Amino acid sequence: MSNLVTHNADKDRYEIHVDNILAGFTQAFEDGDVVTFPHTVVFDQFEGQGLASQLVTGALDDIRVRGKKIIATCPYVARFVEKHPDYQDLLA
Secondary structure, eight states: OOEEEEEEGGGTEEEEEETTEEEEEEEOEEETTEEEEOOEEEOGGGTTSSHHHHHHHHHHHHHHHTTOEEEEOSHHHHHHHHHOGGGGGGBO
16 A cells, blocks of 8 residues: 655645545645644545544645644644644744
């Protein structure tokens, strides 16, 4: 099984694909140097595989490389950042 996280700027989101099938996404609305994450979804048939964590990790790693900060209004993203101190520097 191959998982890939991509930034889909046209749809304002990061997506995770499992074997080339869209398995979920996290909305990511950019406003200058700040990206707001309001909602994360992993589709039912892909739940329980740790994909949300992989998705958010990939998204936050990309945000860091791009030199931006985040606002985590999505409860999942907020908890993820709280549990992973190495991403707390990204908070706006």
